[in-house]
Structure formats: C-alpha cells, structure tokens
Amino acid sequence: MCSELRQQAFRALLFTFLLASCTVKERRDACPCRLTVILGNVPSPPATVLVSGEGFRRSFRADSLLSVLVPRSGVQVVALAGTPMEGGEGLVIPEGEESPPLYLASASVGTDRDTVALALALHKAFCRLSLQVEGPPGWGEPYWTQVRGAVNGVGWDGNPARGPFSCRLDPGSAVCLPRQDAADPLWLDISLSDGVVRTFSLGNLLEAGGYDWAAPDLADAEVCLQLSVTALGLVTEGMNQDIYLQYEI
Amino acid sequence: MGNRRYGVALALLLFAAAWEAGAQTWSVSTNAMDYMNYGTLNVEGGVAASRHWSLTAVAKYNPFLFQNREGEPVSARQQLYGAGVRYWPWHVFSGWWAGARLQYQEYNRGGIRSAETDEGDRYGLGLSGGYSYMLSSHWNLDMGLGLWGGYDRFVTYSCPVCGITRQEASRLFLLPADVLLSLVYVF
Numbered sequence: 001m002c003s004e005l006r007q008q009a010f011r012a013l014l015f016t017f018l019l020a021s022c023t024v025k026e027r028r029d030a031c032p033c034r035l036t037v038i039l040g041n042v043p044s045p046p047a048t049v050l051v052s053g054e055g056f057r058r059s060f061r062a063d064s065l066l067s068v069l070v071p072r073s074g075v076q077v078v079a080l081a082g083t084p085m086e087g088g089e090g091l092v093i094p095e096g097e098e099s100p101p102l103y104l105a106s107a108s109v110g111t112d113r114d115t116v117a118l119a120l121a122l123h124k125a126f127c128r129l130s131l132q133v134e135g136p137p138g139w140g141e142p143y144w145t146q147v148r149g150a151v152n153g154v155g156w157d158g159n160p161a162r163g164p165f166s167c168r169l170d171p172g173s174a175v176c177l178p179r180q181d182a183a184d185p186l187w188l189d190i191s192l193s194d195g196v197v198r199t200f201s202l203g204n205l206l207e208a209g210g211y212d213w214a215a216p217d218l219a220d221a222e223v224c225l226q227l228s229v230t231a232l233g234l235v236t237e238g239m240n241q242d243i244y245l246q247y248e249i
Numbered sequence: 250m251g252n253r254r255y256g257v258a259l260a261l262l263l264f265a266a267a268w269e270a271g272a273q274t275w276s277v278s279t280n281a282m283d284y285m286n287y288g289t290l291n292v293e294g295g296v297a298a299s300r301h302w303s304l305t306a307v308a309k310y311n312p313f314l315f316q317n318r319e320g321e322p323v324s325a326r327q328q329l330y331g332a333g334v335r336y337w338p339w340h341v342f343s344g345w346w347a348g349a350r351l352q353y354q355e356y357n358r359g360g361i362r363s364a365e366t367d368e369g370d371r372y373g374l375g376l377s378g379g380y381s382y383m384l385s386s387h388w389n390l391d392m393g394l395g396l397w398g399g400y401d402r403f404v405t406y407s408c409p410v411c412g413i414t415r416q417e418a419s420r421l422f423l424l425p426a427d428v429l430l431s432l433v434y435v436f
Contacts, residue, residue, distance in 0.1 A: 024312055024326035024357045025368045031411035114413045 032069035033111035039064050039079055040121040043103050047081040047122065050090065052156045053111070070111050078106040078158040079120045090161055091153040098167040098175040099126045099153075106158025123216045125154070126176040130222040131188075133171035145169050147202065148187045151180035160184065171225075182213050188223070200225075276303075276342055278391060278433035287325035288313055293431070297341040298334075305350065307331045314409070322409040323360040329353065331375065342389060342435050343381055350375045352397055352426075357409075364408040365415065373399020377427040387435050395427030 039047055045063040052058075053075035060066055080091060083100035093099050104125040109118050131145060145168070152163035160180045169175045169188070180186070186203035189196045202223070211221055274297040283291040289311040296304045309329040317323050333350025337343065352375050359366020379393020398421065405416040 022312070022328070024328050024355055026324075026357060026366075026406075026410060028406070028411060034413075 029072065031072070031114075033072050033113060034115045035066075035068050035070045035075065035077070035109065035111060036115070036117045037062065037066040037068075037077060037079070038117065038119045039066070039105075040119065041103070042079075042081045042122055043101075044081055047079050047103075048084075050076075050078040050080070050156050050158075052076050057156065072112050074108065074110050074112070076106065076108050076157050077118060077120065078104065078154070078156065079122055080104050080154065081122055082126075090155040092161065092163065093152045093165060093178060095152070095164050095166055096168075099178040101128075101176055102126050102154070102178065104154060104158060104179070124218050125179045127179075127211075127213075127218045128174050128176050128220040129169065130174040130220070131169050131171050132222065132224040134224070134226045143190055143192050143197075145171065145191070146189050147175060147177065148189060149177065149180065149203075150184050150186075151178050153178060174220075179218055180213055182207055184213075190225075274341060274435065276389070276433050276435045278389075278431040280429055280431040282428045282430050283309060287311055287315065287323075289325070289327065295335070295342065295433075300340060301337050303335045303337065303341045305331075305333050305335055305348065307350070307352075309354075317360065321360055321364065324357050324366060324409045325361065326357040328355050333375070337381075342433070343383055345378070345380050346393075347378045348376070348393075348395070348427075350377070350397075352399075359406070360409040364412070366406045366409045366412070367403050368406065369401055369403025371399060371401045371422060373397050373422070375426045377429075379427075379429055381433065389433035389435060391429055391431040391433050393427055393429035393431075395425070395429075396423060397426040398423035 035051070037049055039049075039062060042064065046061045047063070049060045049062055049066050050058075051060070051068060051070060053071050054073040056071050056075065058068075060068060078090075081103045083091065083102060091100075091102070102125045103122040105120040105122045107118060107120060109116055129147065133145070146166055147169050149165040150162055151160040152165040153161040155161040160178065165178070167175050177186070182203070184203065185201070186206070188200040188202040190198045190200075205223070206221060209221075211219070276295040278293045278295070280291050280293070283289040289309050291307070291309040293305060293307040298304055307329070308331075309327060311325060311327050313326065315323040315325075329352060331350045331352035333348055333352075335341075335346045335348040337346045339345070352371075352373055354371040355369075356371065357366065357368045359368075375395050375397030377393050377395025379391060382390045382392070384390055400419065401422045402419040403417075404414060407413040407415055
C-alpha cells in the first residue's frame with residue numbers, strides 16, 4: 001500500500017517536473033505591430049495608403065499620418081495621391097482614359113517589432129506628354145492620334161500594373177502617362193477615317209531622347225511630329241533632341 | 250529553456266537518487282497559500298537523509314489567465330522548480346526547521362495593479378524557516394516563511410496580452426518566498 005502510494009506520488013512529481021517544457025510566457029510573436037506612416041509631399045490630400053502583407057490587404061485614407069496594426073511578418077506600403085481610390089486591386093486606369101496625375105511612394109517594411117515608423121515622400125509618377133503635329137501644305141484631312149501602352153495602373157506593391165492602356169492624344173494637347181519600365185511598349189497611332197495609317201514606337205523614341213522612366217520624379221515630355229520633313233522633335237525637361245525618321249504617309 | 254531543463258533534470262536526479270537509496274521516511278505536501286495566489290498548483294516532496302536532515306524538491310505551476318471586472322486579462326502565471334535541504338533540530342518532519350533551496354522560476358505577472366506585465370526568468374537561492382506540527386501519525390501542518398534572491402532577466406510589456414515592450418533588462422532581486430501553510434503527508 002505504502003509502496004504503491006509512493007510510486008504514484010513519485011510519478012506525480014515527475015509529471016510536474018516535465019511541465020518545465022511548457023512556458024508560461026505569452027506568445028507575442030502573433031501580436032500585431034503598430035505601423036505609423038508619415039506622409040510627405042502630398043499634393044492633394046488625402047492620400048490613399050495601400051498596406052499589404054501575409055494574409056493582410058487593406059487600404060486607408062490619410063492626410064499626413066496613418067497609424068495601423070499590421071502583421072509582424074512584414075508589409076508593403078504604397079501611398080498614392082492625385083486620384084480618389086476605393087480599394088480594389090490597386091489603381092486601374094480604364095481603357096480610353098489617361099492616367100490621373102498620380103503621386104506615389106512605396107516601401108517594404110520589416111514589422112517584427114511592437115512599433116515601426118515609416119516616412120514616405122510622394123513622387124511624381126506620371127509623364128505629361130504633349131503632342132504637336134505640323135502637316136505638309138494642303139494637309140487638312142481629318143485625322144486623330146492616340147497613345148497605346150501595356151501599363152494601365154499601379155499594383156498593390158507600387159509597381160506598374162500590366163494591362164491595356166490607350167487614350168486619345170489630340171495635337172496641341174497633352175495626356176498623362178503612368179510610370180512604366182523602359183522595356184514596356186508604348187505606341188503613338190495616327191489614324192485617318194479608314195483606320196490606323198501609321199504607328200510610331202513612342203517608347204523607343206522617348207528612350208532614344210534620353211527619357212528616364214526610373215527617375216524618382218518623372219519629367220514631362222513633348223513630341224513634335226513634322227510630317228513634311230518626316231522628323232520627330234522630342235523635347236523633355238532639360239533636353240531637346242530631333243530624331244529623324246524614314247517615314248511617308 | 251535549455252539551462253532550465255538541465256537544472257530540473259539535475260534536481261530530479263539528485264532527489265530520485267536519495268529517494269531510491271533507501272531513505273526510510275519521506276513526505277509529500279501542498280501549500281494552501283499558493284492556491285490562494287491565483288490558484289497556483291504546487292507540490293513538495295521530502296526525503297529524510299538522516300535524523301536531522303532532509304532533501305526537498307518543489308514544483309509550482311500556474312498556467313491560468315484570468316479577467317478582471319473590466320474584462321482585461323490578469324496573469325499571475327509561473328512555473329517554479331527548486332531543490333534543497335532542511336535541517337530539523339529535533340527530528341525530520343517534526344518541530345522547527347530551517348531550509349535552503351536553489352530555485353528557478355519562470356513568471357508572467359501583470360494586469361493586477363495595472364496593465365503593465367513583467368515576464369522573466371529568475372534564478373536564485375532561498376532561505377526559509379518554520380515549524381511542522383504533527384496532526385497525526387501521518388499528517389503534519391507545516392508553517393513557514395522565507396526569502397529568496399538572485400538574478401532576474403525580464404521584459405516589461407504594456408499589457409498582459411500583446412502590447413508594447415517597455416523594458417528588457419536584468420536585475421538582482423530579493424523577494425518573499427515560501428509563505429507556507431502546508432498539509433503534509435508523511436509516509
């Protein structure tokens with residue numbers, strides 16, 4: 001009897017000691033991190049702030065300061081200004097419309113702490129492209145021009161979103177183009193009433209003129225199409241270059 | 250965690266060796282005062298090593314998370330393991346005694362006076378004394394008081410669950426220990 005009790009008591013004691021493998025500390029690695037985003041250079045408040053991470057994707061509106069709880073696994077923060085936006089899948093420019101005058105900043109943030117502060121200064125993320133067309137004597141046939149491309153917005157990660165982009169660009173006017181990579185195609189179509197008669201690789205022309213799509217703040221550009229001498233004049237900020245083409249209408 | 254396991258294993262081995270080495274008298278007890286400390290489960294074993302000396306091993310465990318009237322969490326969680334000796338001037342498990350014990354405690358205490366919560370690990374030496382009153386041939390009532398001091402490595406958070414880390418540091422400590430009102434069974 002005494003021996004049995006003794007054995008059971010010993011087992012109970014042993015079991016209690018084995019509890020040493022269980023911690024009584026709170027598991028805080030699943031706790032959220034408080035992320036404070038300080039926005040700078042917001043041209044037209046409020047800005048839209050997209051925050052995405054592992055199992056987390058939300059959009060917020062903020063003038064200059066945003067405080068939000070996010071997962072500790074790290075997040076991507078994108079701040080956009082210049083256009084109202086209602087969540088969804090980043091910013092998508094409808095086909096046929098130009099880009100809004102978009103100011104943008106993005107950053108990846110490690111959030112493995114209790115609090116993280118992030119300062120984001122927004123940069124100009126659109127190119128205002130002006131078009132001038134000078135026709136030959138007697139030129140008067142109705143025509144119209146449009147810009148086409150393969151970037152139609154901004155994704156949740158702040159990078160250019162791929163999709164069909166097109167908008168009409170009348171001579172003497174200007175349109176806004178979204179930021180894109182230098183390798184993304186961009187075309188300028190000239191159309192008569194019976195369809196497109198000529199397509200220029202606008203992307204190549206801009207690249208040849210030294211346009212930098214990777215600049216923090218995108219410059220504006222002007223394209224002058226001189227049909228009489230089959231030449232294109234390309235003017236961007238701080239640069240003026242004529243590019244001659246073998247071209248006939 | 251690794252050091253703690255080694256310490257616990259060593260204490261267990263020493264205790265078991267003495268126990269199995271032919272000790273004639275041994276005891277097991279539980280302390281009512283610990284149950285009053287947010288329901289801390291506890292057990293202490295004793296083995297007589299001679300007429301005046303006994304070896305002791307203690308374990309306490311409190312995994313409970315409570316809520317106060319406002320619904321905020323309250324934590325007095327801990328696990329404590331210790332091993333030591335007691336000196337009995339008259340005879341083991343009877344009368345006055347004085348004890349010393351090496352002790353480890355992992356603790357998580359907060360939300361009691363304020364939301365601020367300390368979590369940490371304490372290592373130290375405890376000294377205590379008391380009196381064991383014989384209720385019957387097998388049952389004793391053990392009363393005692395003690396202190397323990399040592400090294401504490403801790404983190405302070407703004408609340409028991411999640412919250413902001415306020416401090417992460419280490420310090421020396423001296424705290425009350427072994428406020429005993431134990432029921433002891435002597436085999």
